[in-house]
Amino acid sequence: MFSVLVDGRTVDTVDDDESVTVEIGGDDTTYRCSSCGNALSETADGHWLDECGGADCPDADPDNEGKGGGHVPAAVPLSWCNHVRVHADESQDSVTVYLRVGTKSFALAARRIPDDAESVLAGRLLLDVPHPDAPGGHGPLTPLRDGTYLIGS
Numbered sequence: 001m002f003s004v005l006v007d008g009r010t011v012d013t014v015d016d017d018e019s020v021t022v023e024i025g026g027d028d029t030t031y032r033c034s035s036c037g038n039a040l041s042e043t044a045d046g047h048w049l050d051e052c053g054g055a056d057c058p059d060a061d062p063d064n065e066g067k068g069g070g071h072v073p074a075a076v077p078l079s080w081c082n083h084v085r086v087h088a089d090e091s092q093d094s095v096t097v098y099l100r101v102g103t104k105s106f107a108l109a110a111r112r113i114p115d116d117a118e119s120v121l122a123g124r125l126l127l128d129v130p131h132p133d134a135p136g137g138h139g140p141l142t143p144l145r146d147g148t149y150l151i152g153s
């Protein structure tokens with residue numbers, strides 16, 4: 001069913017595969033120090049600590065007293081996304097992309113209305129996107145403008 005390409009090269013798949021999942025990240029690190037590279041976590045009172053619980057950065061610039069010798073937190077790119085799955089369903093003539101952001105899931109689907117359907121949409125393609133009033137299953141969304149939502153509230 002699928003031909004899967006990774007960086008432009010075909011990857012072997014099983015003929016009856018209907019979905020492909022891409023895992024992103026893997027170590028749950030959402031922040032790293034931009035100076036020393038250590039994984040960081042933020043304390044309740046807003047301090048940044050490395051894996052050993054240290055607040056002092058070994059690579060802190062001694063000439064920059066404004067930073068106080070502490071780590072410099074930087075968000076890890078794509079750390080907000082757990083995985084993406086693409087599912088092709090021949091019986092529904094649809095393709096759905098599932099996106100998992102933290103503990104929230106979202107789905108975007110394209111499907112064709114059967115040619116013999118008694119509808120003015122017969123044979124047409126539809127795109128279903130997440131929206132705040134969608135029934136069940138996805139995380140909360142707050143509309144910002146047409147087609148763009150803030151994840152959460």
Ligand SMILES: [Zn+2]
Pocket residue numbers: 033034035036037038056057058059060070071072
């Ligand atoms: Zn550091």
